[in-house]
């Protein structure tokens with residue numbers, strides 16, 4: 001069967017259709033808006049997804065439903081927008097017309113001083129308002145984790161967020177009023193074709209389906225896979241890396257599926273943190289805070305668990321928890337699939353068990369048993385939107401005599417890969433779950449890890465934290481069976 005091919009990227013930008021035949025693999029949405037379209041309300045602060053000055057909304061169809069999310073335009077590639085609706089701050093207030101309720105609320109509460117961050121805050125708050133018209137302060141703070149303001153101060157901005165509902169009605173908002181029409185226009189953009197842009201050196205491909213993705217990748221084993229681009233985007237904006245040829249996956253609905261059966265959860269590789277959140281916290285409430293502290297809202301809307309695993313980073317936040325839970329990855333090359341325990345995927349720093357042309361298709365997370373005790377601790381310098389210095393995950397099962405029948409402990413930030421503490425586990429296995437066993441486990445850490453010193457933490461600090469986290473886990477779990485621990489900590493270093 002021949003695959004039909006289109007050679008343009010098509011999307012909606014505010015109230016206009018856009019069709020582009022010439023899109024570089026490294027062209028960011030921010031550059032496109034500011035340079036090509038002179039839409040300069042969207043600002044560039046950091047160009048690495050941290051400050052939120054570049055926040056725009058991207059709407060896309062999933063199962064026929066249109067959903068808008070805040071994203072960082074600085075690390076989002078234009079090519080990934082095929083079939084999407086991009087909404088920038090310019091769409092909010094008409095020339096000489098009234099301000100949008102979100103903007104008016106910012107004015108009324110004096111929530112802007114120099115104004116550089118303001119369009120980004122407005123867009124993040126717009127995204128929040130659309131799904132939650134009367135958010136709590138906690139919900140507002142979570143939605144704004146990825147927006148930094150250096151002069152106004154956050155109290156006024158939070159007051160603005162609380163005031164939006166009294167300034168305007170959600171039901172009158174253009175994106176709500178025109179939702180059916182926008183949905184119709186986005187559906188019309190879908191033609192089921194593979195998109196191929198650029199010549200040999202600049203090739204960008206958006207496969208037509210999951211099977212087509214496997215075909216394209218097998219034929220282009222050196223291609224860079226781009227999911228949410230929250231890592232790859234920085235290779236371009238910070239390291240000027242040439243990433244061509246590129247194969248995108250975020251547009252593939254088949255890679256955004258989540259399924260739950262009697263034994264666990266399966267996340268397709270393109271599922272974002274935001275999409276996974278409800279099902280993750282329902283079945284693993286112990287992961288709620290870890291998930292809330294991955295990046296900011298925009299990063300969670302874009303970034304995927306699949307990307308967090310596939311990048312092989314020793315400080316990715318999900319691998320330690322998923323290893324301790326006994327998760328596995330399904331890898332696919334062409335039509336062939338194989339399943340690996342997640343811990344076996346990480347071979348050494350920068351090296352994973354992934355063949356050329358192979359990709360992560362699914363992450364499978366088994367449920368805990370009733371008697372499992374489980375916790376994960378993320379240790380960072382800053383509580384929100386910071387990368388872990390150390391991330392430790394612990395799962396233990398005790399038998400009827402209070403002895404350790406099963407144990408899994410994994411750490412990030414302690415080695416060149418996310419790694420199990422097999423010597424610590426051996427010291428604990430079969431022992432009574434008491435202080436003496438914990439101290440034997442603590443003593444075994446140096447046989448498992450020789451952590452690095454870097455700008456996040458010293459080697460000594462990391463080792464001390466890891467040992468103390470085991471003690472903490474013991475203290476928090478020794479009294480009660482099946483305790484629900486829902487806490488992570490930030491510790492000043």
Ligand SMILES: Cc1cc2nc3c(=O)[nH]c(=O)nc-3n(C[C@H](O)[C@H](O)[C@H](O)COP(=O)(O)OP(=O)(O)OC[C@H]3O[C@@H](n4cnc5c(N)ncnc54)[C@H](O)[C@@H]3O)c2cc1C
Nearest residue numbers: 049227228229230231232294295304307308310316317360
């Ligand atoms: C501001 C900011 C804050 C961040 N905070 C955190 C944090 O708190 N915790 C944390 O762990 N990470 C954090 N990150 C890093 C990043 O968000 C995560 O690693 C994210 O999960 C990467 O997913 P992605 O979909 O964006 O991957 P991408 O950037 O698209 O890809 C990452 C890598 O994985 C490969 N890849 C992607 N999908 C597949 C696949 N299906 N098969 C094979 N290879 C694939 C890509 O080729 C690339 O090598 C942060 C990033 C930013 C910019």
Ligand code: FES
Nearest residue numbers: 045046047052074
């Ligand atoms: S410019 Fe700072 S997040 Fe994009």
Ligand code: FES
Nearest residue numbers: 113114115149150
């Ligand atoms: S108003 Fe100046 S950075 Fe926020």
